[in-house]
Amino acid sequence: MVAALLNHGAVVNKPCIQGFTALQEAVVQNHVEICEMLISAGAKINTVNMFGITPLFSAAQNGSMDTLRLLIKHGADINTQAHDGNTALYEAVKNRHEKVVELLLSQKADTNTTGKYGLLPLHVAAQNGHEAITSLLIPKTSRTRVRRCGISPLHLAAERNRDEVLEMLLDAGYDVNALLNDERSHLYEDRRRSVLYFSVANVNIHAVRPLLSHGAKTDLDTLPPLLVAVRQGALQTVNLLLEHGAQVNVSVPGLTTSFPPLIMFTARDPLLLKVLLDHGLQGAPCFSCSYGNRPHPPLRSRPENDTRIMEFCELVSSTSASRWVGPIVDLLLDYVGHVTLCSRLLEHLDSYSEWSPIKDKAVPPRSLMHLCRLKIRSLVQRHRLKHLPLPPTLLRFILHQLRGDLDPETMDLRNYEIYI
Numbered sequence: 287m288v289a290a291l292l293n294h295g296a297v298v299n300k301p302c303i304q305g306f307t308a309l310q311e312a313v314v315q316n317h318v319e320i321c322e323m324l325i326s327a328g329a330k331i332n333t334v335n336m337f338g339i340t341p342l343f344s345a346a347q348n349g350s351m352d353t354l355r356l357l358i359k360h361g362a363d364i365n366t367q368a369h370d371g372n373t374a375l376y377e378a379v380k381n382r383h384e385k386v387v388e389l390l391l392s393q394k395a396d397t398n399t400t401g402k403y404g405l406l407p408l409h410v411a412a413q414n415g416h417e418a419i420t421s422l423l424i425p426k427t428s429r430t431r432v433r434r435c436g437i438s439p440l441h442l443a444a445e446r447n448r449d450e451v452l453e454m455l456l457d458a459g460y461d462v463n464a465l466l467n468d469e470r471s472h473l474y475e476d477r478r479r480s481v482l483y484f485s486v487a488n489v490n491i492h493a494v495r496p497l498l499s500h501g502a503k504t505d506l507d508t509l510p511p512l513l514v515a516v517r518q519g520a521l522q523t524v525n526l527l528l529e530h531g532a533q534v535n536v537s538v539p540g541l542t543t544s545f546p547p548l549i550m551f552t553a554r555d556p557l558l559l560k561v562l563l564d565h566g567l568q569g570a571p572c573f574s575c576s577y578g579n580r581p582h583p584p585l586r587s588r589p590e591n592d593t594r595i596m597e598f599c600e601l602v603s604s605t606s607a608s609r610w611v612g613p614i615v616d617l618l619l620d621y622v623g624h625v626t627l628c629s630r631l632l633e634h635l636d637s638y639s640e641w642s643p644i645k646d647k648a649v650p651p652r653s654l655m656h657l658c659r660l661k662i663r664s665l666v667q668r669h670r671l672k673h674l675p676l677p678p679t680l681l682r683f684i685l686h687q688l689r690g691d692l693d694p695e696t697m698d699l700r701n702y703e704i705y706i
Contacts, residue, residue, distance in 0.1 A: 288320050298327045305335030313341045313357070316350035321357075331362045338369035346374035346390065349383035364395045370402035379407040384418050397423055398431040405442075406431060412439035412455065415448035424458045432460075436467030444484035449492050452485075462500045477508050486511040491522050504532040513538060517551045521558060534567040543596045545571040553607040556617050564686055565668060569618040572598035575628035582630045599630040608634060612641035615648075620686060623660055624650045659684050 288308075292298065301307050309329040312320040325331070332340050339347075342362040345354040358364070367373050375395040378386040387407075391397070397407055405413075408427045411420040420439075432438060440460050443452040456462060465471075465479040478484065482502040485493035498504075504511055504527055512532040515523040528534070538547040546568055552559035563569060575597055577583075585603050602611045611634040619625070627635070627648050635645045662684055663671065671685055 288323055292323065292327050298324055298329045299333065301333075301335065305337075307333055307335075307341075309333070310335065310339075310341045310344050313345045313350055313353040314348050316345075316348070316353050318352045318356055321353050325356075325360055331357060331360050332366070338367065340366045340374075342366055343368060343374045343377065346383070346386050347377040347381060349378070349381065349386055351385055351389065354386060354389060358389075358393055364390060364393050365399070367399065371399075372401040373399050373407075375399075376401045376407050376410065379410045379416075379419055379423070380414070382414060382416055382419070384416070384422075387419050387422055391422060391426060397426045398428045400431075400435060404435055405437070406435060406439075408432070409435065409437065409439050409442055412448060412451050413442040413446055415443070415446060415451050417450050417454060420451050420454055424455070429460075433464075436470050438464035438481065440464060440481045441466060441484060444481045444488070444490075444493055444497075447485075447488055447490050447493065449490070452493055453496050456496060456500045462497055462502045463506060465506060479508075480506040480511070483507045483509075483511050483514070486514050486520075486523055486527070489515075489518055489520050489523065491520075491526070494523055494526055498526055498530045502530075504530060505536075508539060510536050510538070512536070513548060513551070516548050516558060516562070519555060519558060521561065524558065524561060528561070528565045534562050534565050542594070543598075543601075544574055545598045545601075549598070550601060553602055553604075553614060554610045556610070556613045559614065560617055560686070563617070563621045567621075569621040570623075570625060572618055573622065573625035573627065573631075575599055575630070577628060577630070578626065579629050582628070599628050602634065603630060611635065612638060612644055616641075616644045619644070619647050620656075621660075623652055623657055655683075 298309075299307055307329065309321060309324045309331075310333075312324060321329075331342075334340050340363065342354065342357045342364070343366050344350070345357060365373060365375075372380075373396065375387065375390045375397065376399070378390060400406055401410070406427060408420065408423040409432075411423055438455075438460060440452060440455050440462070441464070442448075443455060462481060464481065471477050471479050476487075478487065480502070482494065482497050482504065483506075485497060510532065512524065512527045512534070513536070515527060534548060535546050536548075541547040541550065543550065548562055548567060549559065549572065552562065559567075582599070585600070602608060602614065611631070615627075615631060615635065625648060627645065632645060635641045662674075666674065672681065674681060674684070676684070
């Protein structure tokens with residue numbers, strides 16, 4: 287039928303209303319014989335439609351391998367770009383056409399031209415999680431061009447939980463501490479910047495682990511990743527971040543508290559709070575109250591623009607946290623010396639009869655053994671504590687693996703003089 291029309295004078299390069307020619311339609315159908323007939327009849331190889339799309343672009347976009355080879359054989363422009371800036375290679379990567387990508391790269395297709403969103407083909411491959419295409423693009427993509435984009439393919443792999451591609455990029459030497467530029471960071475409400483933040487926000491422990499092992503820093507974002515993990519209650523992630531040096535006593539913009547802000551997100555999770563306290567979270571500021579023994583003002587909801595400093599007793603007085611006051615205060619007392627409970631905390635502890643021993647625990651003086659524990663912990667680096675040459679029971683006490691004060695009568699005192 288095509289032959290008959292051509293023999294009767296059909297105009298081979300006649301476009302449709304959107305500028306597509308017969309050659310482009312045949313390319314999309316991957317019909318090599320028709321394409322050869324049209325080219326022999328004078329079809330233009332590099333003609334563009336109203337979107338700037340050439341026949342080769344259409345072939346790459348649709349994965350039409352046979353017609354793509356034919357067009358390349360007849361000299362079609364490999365690096366053709368549509369009006370939005372996307373290249374044929376970019377489209378092939380976006381649509382996961384691995385064989386097309388391989389063919390275009392073999393013909394020296396440019397891997398360093400960005401598309402309409404300012405991303406390179408490698409970014410798109412990482413976003414799609416296509417390992418084979420990513421491996422093809424890594425050695426042919428300029429690291430300098432990647433940096434100019436203001437976003438690393440690591441960010442996109444982390445955002446979409448493409449764990450295999452993430453590790454592939456890390457092994458290829460991509461900077462684990464690359465940051466989003468200001469323009470891209472402002473697209474996110476939390477102003478995230480680091481690759482680590484993306485994986486922590488996704489609660490993806492399988493990505494957090496290799497990122498940290500490759501040297502990811504934990505302090506590159508306005509909101510620390512540790513705070514995000516604590517807020518999620520992601521204990522495994524919290525432990526990993528702490529093991530790799532995340533700071534527990536960080537200040538957080540917008541949170542004006544008299545105590546470490548991380549405590550705000552552990553008021554109902556004693557286990558998580560204990561992990562933070564074991565890693566140096568300061569508990570003493572929780573017992574610093576401007577009202578002390580005097581009556582406290584009535585509780586009221588805080589407006590969003592309230593800049594008053596929030597105190598611990600106010601935090602735990604919320605409806606959702608008040609039932610946890612006892613266990614939280616009990617735990618905090620294990621990590622502080624002589625402190626005074628304010629009238630509001632005492633009121634909470636008096637509200638449940640089973641909490642009365644907690645109130646008594648705070649009455650000075652604290653035991654000498656407890657005060658010695660605090661002193662030892664302040665003088666010895668945390669990672670060295672467990673290696674102190676002390677009897678196991680005493681060591682567990684120092685490490686807070688035993689709750690409360692030890693009773694010397696129940697402890698095995700043999701050979702203590704060796705350590706004394």
